[in-house]
Amino acid sequence: DIQMTQSPSSLSASLGDRVTISCRASQDISSYFNWYQHKPGKAPKLLIYAASSLQSGVPSRFSGSGSGTYFTLTISSLQPEDFATYYCQQSYSLPLTFGGGTKVEIK
Amino acid sequence: EVQLVESGGGVVQPGGSLRLSCAASGFSFDDYAMHWVRQVPGKGLEWVCGISGDGGSTNYADSVKGRFTISRDNSKNSLYLEMTSLRTEDTALYYCAKERDYAEYFFDYWGQGTLVTVSS
Numbered sequence: 044d045i046q047m048t049q050s051p052s053s054l055s056a057s058l059g060d061r062v063t064i065s066c067r068a069s070q071d072i073s074s075y076f077n078w079y080q081h082k083p084g085k086a087p088k089l090l091i092y093a094a095s096s097l098q099s100g101v102p103s104r105f106s107g108s109g110s111g112t113y114f115t116l117t118i119s120s121l122q123p124e125d126f127a128t129y130y131c132q133q134s135y136s137l138p139l140t141f142g143g144g145t146k147v148e149i150k
Numbered sequence: 151e152v153q154l155v156e157s158g159g160g161v162v163q164p165g166g167s168l169r170l171s172c173a174a175s176g177f178s179f180d181d182y183a184m185h186w187v188r189q190v191p192g193k194g195l196e197w198v199c200g201i202s203g204d205g206g207s208t209n210y211a212d213s214v215k216g217r218f219t220i221s222r223d224n225s226k227n228s229l230y231l232e233m234t235s236l237r238t239e240d241t242a243l244y245y246c247a248k249e250r251d252y253a254e255y256f257f258d259y260w261g262q263g264t265l266v267t268v269s270s
Contacts, residue, residue: 075255079195079257084262086245086259086260087195087257088260089256089258092250092254092256130194132256134254134256137209137255138197138209138211138212139200140197141194141196141197142194143194144194144195
């Protein structure tokens with residue numbers, strides 16, 4: 044199975060901050076990589092697919108980059124609605140696997 | 151508008167069985183593979199299983215293989231998860247999720263989940 048390791052596991056940031064979350068795969072997964080946002084009691088939301096493609100309807104302050112084994116999610120200017128937990132996921136091979144999550148909290 | 155609504159969760163004893171359902175609307179259900187993903191309370195997401203649009207192909211995580219069965223009824227726009235020989239470690243919030251496109255293996259829509267608690 045492909046292991047996905049996210050860092051940090053949590054972070055505190057202020058409104059307007061630039062935030063970067065990273066995820067590392069245990070083997071080369073090319074660009075078969077995705078990011079989700081999850082708020083308590085809500086359905087997870089797809090943000091980025093294929094490492095850097097913005098899902099329809101997602102604000103442009105979210106961006107993704109990387110390929111191979113190292114990937115990042117950047118929020119250019121943190122907004123109140125962005126406080127949530129973010130998960131990475133590889134779609135290269137079964138079983139599909141997720142990172143452990145990064146909780147973004149208000150400083 | 152795409153909607154996925156899970157139901158069927160509840161409390162069950164270890165060794166027991168439960169059947170989850172997911173009612174889908176707002177898209178051509180039989181054109182898309184569907185999956186179940188779970189989240190142990192306070193933990194991360196774990197892919198459980200998936201099924202192709204025509205129901206002819208299924209895949210399972212090793213942790214549930216032989217105990218869980220995914221199925222679908224395209225005439226009812228519904229996805230199911232039959233869970234048997236349940237263990238305490240199966241306690242989780244179970245989400246159904248729609249695959250964005252053929253063989254992409256990521257999910258553009260999710261339900262809000264149904265809670266399964268395995269406890270004596």
